[in-house]
Amino acid sequence: MKLSSNHLRFVVALLIGAVSWVGGCSASSKDGVTVTVTAEAPRDPPLTAGARAFDTSAGLHVTVTRAFLNTGAVEIFACPTAHRWLGLTVREARAHVVGSPTLLGTPLVASLLAEDGARTNVGELHPPPGSYCRVKQSILPADADAPGSPADGAMLGRSLLVEGTFGAPGEAPRPFRLTSTAAFDVETTV
Secondary structure, rough: OOOHHHHHHHHHHHHHHHHHHHHOOOOOOOOOOOOOEEOOOOOOOOOHHHHHHEOOOOEEEEEEEEEEEEEEEEEEEEEOOEEEEEEEEEEEEOOOOOOOEEOOOOOOOEEEHHHHHHEEEEEEEOOOOOOOEEEEEEEOOOOOOOOOOOOOOEEOOOEEEEEEEEOOOOOEEEEEEEEEOOOOEEEOOO
């Protein structure tokens, strides 16, 4: 059988179309970035018999017997980059949107008297691929359903609660209670 040039073109077009169709049906994907946010209990001063004790620079001995801190949000920021375009330096724009892939708005009341180095999973972020160099932790007053809240409701409307005793050498320890409703941010470069 002899193929005419029209038949040959048809067969070639059919083959190219079939290869294109198969290629068009294939899929590829990039794995996303997942950042697991955890809270880690302090390691210093060491936990001894359920309390943390230390001496201040003023010579007072302090024993902390109850302590909580509420994290209201954690946000990560991309490393600053500059792009050159036609000899001009163009800085990368940043926008802040509540609920973004780089902002975790899950609260957590963390006990500062948990076992040394104990970790609690707060949640996950799903930022776009890239380099991230800064973390902002927002300390906010706790609401009624914040995970980790003490059963007695002592953290409701508070960002910090610390209780314990203090005293100078040779004196009987005196109790103290410190609470705060202040909201503030703590930023760390990583």
